[in-house]
Amino acid sequence: MFDLIGNLGLGLAVAFSLKNLVLCLTGCLVGTLVGILPGVGPIATISMLLPITFGLDPVGALIMLAGIYYGAQYGGSTTAILVNIPGEATAVVTTLDGHQMARRGRAGVALGIAAIGSFIAGTFATLLIAALAKPLTSLALVFGPAEYFSLMVMGLVFAVVLAHGSIIKAIAMILFGILLSTVGIDLETGEARMTLGMEFLADGIDFAVLAMGVFGVAEILRNLDNVETRDVVKQAIGRLLPGRAEMRQSAAPIARGTIIGSILGILPGNGAVLGPFAAYTLEKKIAKDPSRFGKGAIEGVAGPESANNAGAQTSFIPLLTLGIPPNAVMALMVGAMTIHGIVPGPLVMTNSPDLFWGMIASMWIGNLMLLIINLPMIGLWVKLLKVPYHLMFPAILMFCSIGIFSINSEPVQVLLIGLFGFAGYLLAKFGFEPAPMLLGFVLGRLMEENFRRALLVSRGDMATFIESPISAGLLAIAAIMLVVVLLPSFRRGREDVFAE
Amino acid sequence: MTEVARGTAGSAKQAGAVSRKELGAAAILVALAVLGFALSSELPRGTLRSVGAGMLPQALSILLGLCAIPILVGARRGAGGSEELTFSLRGPILVLSATALFALTIKSSHFDGWSTPELGLVVAGPLAIIVGGHASPEVQLRPLVTLALFLTPFSLVLFGDLLNLPIPIMPRYVQEVLLAGWSYRGALRLAAVLMVGAGLLVLFTGRRASAKAPTATKGG
Numbered sequence: 001m002f003d004l005i006g007n008l009g010l011g012l013a014v015a016f017s018l019k020n021l022v023l024c025l026t027g028c029l030v031g032t033l034v035g036i037l038p039g040v041g042p043i044a045t046i047s048m049l050l051p052i053t054f055g056l057d058p059v060g061a062l063i064m065l066a067g068i069y070y071g072a073q074y075g076g077s078t079t080a081i082l083v084n085i086p087g088e089a090t091a092v093v094t095t096l097d098g099h100q101m102a103r104r105g106r107a108g109v110a111l112g113i114a115a116i117g118s119f120i121a122g123t124f125a126t127l128l129i130a131a132l133a134k135p136l137t138s139l140a141l142v143f144g145p146a147e148y149f150s151l152m153v154m155g156l157v158f159a160v161v162l163a164h165g166s167i168i169k170a171i172a173m174i175l176f177g178i179l180l181s182t183v184g185i186d187l188e189t190g191e192a193r194m195t196l197g198m199e200f201l202a203d204g205i206d207f208a209v210l211a212m213g214v215f216g217v218a219e220i221l222r223n224l225d226n227v228e229t230r231d232v233v234k235q236a237i238g239r240l241l242p243g244r245a246e247m248r249q250s251a252a253p254i255a256r257g258t259i260i261g262s263i264l265g266i267l268p269g270n271g272a273v274l275g276p277f278a279a280y281t282l283e284k285k286i287a288k289d290p291s292r293f294g295k296g297a298i299e300g301v302a303g304p305e306s307a308n309n310a311g312a313q314t315s316f317i318p319l320l321t322l323g324i325p326p327n328a329v330m331a332l333m334v335g336a337m338t339i340h341g342i343v344p345g346p347l348v349m350t351n352s353p354d355l356f357w358g359m360i361a362s363m364w365i366g367n368l369m370l371l372i373i374n375l376p377m378i379g380l381w382v383k384l385l386k387v388p389y390h391l392m393f394p395a396i397l398m399f400c401s402i403g404i405f406s407i408n409s410e411p412v413q414v415l416l417i418g419l420f421g422f423a424g425y426l427l428a429k430f431g432f433e434p435a436p437m438l439l440g441f442v443l444g445r446l447m448e449e450n451f452r453r454a455l456l457v458s459r460g461d462m463a464t465f466i467e468s469p470i471s472a473g474l475l476a477i478a479a480i481m482l483v484v485v486l487l488p489s490f491r492r493g494r495e496d497v498f499a500e
Numbered sequence: 501m502t503e504v505a506r507g508t509a510g511s512a513k514q515a516g517a518v519s520r521k522e523l524g525a526a527a528i529l530v531a532l533a534v535l536g537f538a539l540s541s542e543l544p545r546g547t548l549r550s551v552g553a554g555m556l557p558q559a560l561s562i563l564l565g566l567c568a569i570p571i572l573v574g575a576r577r578g579a580g581g582s583e584e585l586t587f588s589l590r591g592p593i594l595v596l597s598a599t600a601l602f603a604l605t606i607k608s609s610h611f612d613g614w615s616t617p618e619l620g621l622v623v624a625g626p627l628a629i630i631v632g633g634h635a636s637p638e639v640q641l642r643p644l645v646t647l648a649l650f651l652t653p654f655s656l657v658l659f660g661d662l663l664n665l666p667i668p669i670m671p672r673y674v675q676e677v678l679l680a681g682w683s684y685r686g687a688l689r690l691a692a693v694l695m696v697g698a699g700l701l702v703l704f705t706g707r708r709a710s711a712k713a714p715t716a717t718k719g720g
Binding site for chain 1: 521522524525528529532536539540543544547548549550551552553554556557560561563564567570571574585586587588590591592595596598599600602603604606607609621624625628629630632633635636638639643644647648651652655659663664665666667
């Protein structure tokens, strides 16, 4: 306990330096901005901004990138409430009741409770990360290659379970992602794999290029297909601070949302997206009068908004303790850490405690800043929503091109984001989601490495994966989840959850 | 990719009521599996004791191909619904052209026997914005030009000046001959100032033109 306080003290000291405060604020502002603008997400933004972090020290770079990610969760809800379009995938459920509240002249209260809920959830998640860091890190030290491999298999199975749409297509996309990750020189034998003899593929496909292609460019192409009408709420926003009765009404949903979001966020496979769905369903189930939902129930905003922010933050846990990125944003964080020579995993905490605790403390500071950025500055954000998309996307396109070019000064990579974007757009047309593919790609290389190492240690005996109790347990969970998700009754329930 | 799409259209005609979307999905998976297997077939598979470079890619390709089977079975049962597959070519072609033009003009690339000229960000940036901007049917040239004239200098200053990233600014000829005595930063700032000036000019003349004839908002 004293350890925890001491560590957080160290973190606060690091995070409170002027430079880190400015970087944290920059991250939060950029995050809010991309969260508010539909069609630009944190994944494309962070890959665009990776080159910017070259000139920063690692602590500052990660503080800023983290700020973009959780800042986007705040911003996404603003658009959901005012325009009825989710600014981010995690704000989809907020449109249901948040926008209805806005229509009834309670936009301010909806925004206020979303920000307050997010702040409480963020504070709790920060403490949770700090508390879980030590035990999970020591767990990581007993993990061998077999355990790591099984853990990642479990993570990918979770990603399938949590993915939208067809299960088999999600599995196919994960396999395709792993396949893409094998392109390049084989680290053990030095053979070029599937490079078509092209030099720029020898190092493998750059993750930032793939991410920007399938999340930046493909998203533009998809948006161009649907003519979007933005119907910004005309009613006055009204008072921002919820009254005492409204606070009392939202307190329990915020607590429940925070817990659900925190748990789902730790699970690999984009738990931050599922958290709000689960929180909304729960609130509706236990409400005395479920018919109020969809007509502006404040619980329907408070619960999910707390859940998405908690999930966004706890998804740092697997990355910081085990070195396994649970979603695409965390994979970009791996990229940012590697650029600065830091290997994500259990050693970060002992080798660079200022980075580890500084980043965690900055999350809490960032949440406080977001509360301030979001509430009084709401008028400015509303103005931004009036920028038409046909002027926004050419700007995004140019920033993507400059961003990816400046990572390696390699014009081919600009060509590649276009091609990956088109491929991602085509795949989406046929019902394939890009998110599982990206996760497969991220974990693919780690998985292959650990798989081969485990077999090398066991001299080619596959039983090594079930002889260790931890590995066997993880694989068993994965198998059970996979069977359950394929059962017809569960499948129908899952479709209902996503249909809402 | 285009072959896959054509193959889909062909098989859908024979299949009648079966969802084209699902058939296309299965065809894509098979194509990817074949491609993956073909590209990795030369690599040694190795044994479990010492796994070779080819084992994982080949195994993954086979699994990927197998995923097509349940999708096909589902398609026969009518999964995927009657959702129509519509493709518009305008968006993809113009957006792809925009990134390609940016890639070909930002820095000189060398190919067998020929190379592209280095024109720098002052050309590549506006090209990407103006060509890419035409992907939307609501395109208007004047706002796009204005946007390009303000965003390009912004990026020049942000990436080149503040962040020290080595970005080619302008055509090499101009920089070497006309601005021979200038430093990298000086040339960058000059280019930025000139572009903002041009941007203000376009903005100002646009305002006046639209003030004279309020209906003529479509510039250029």
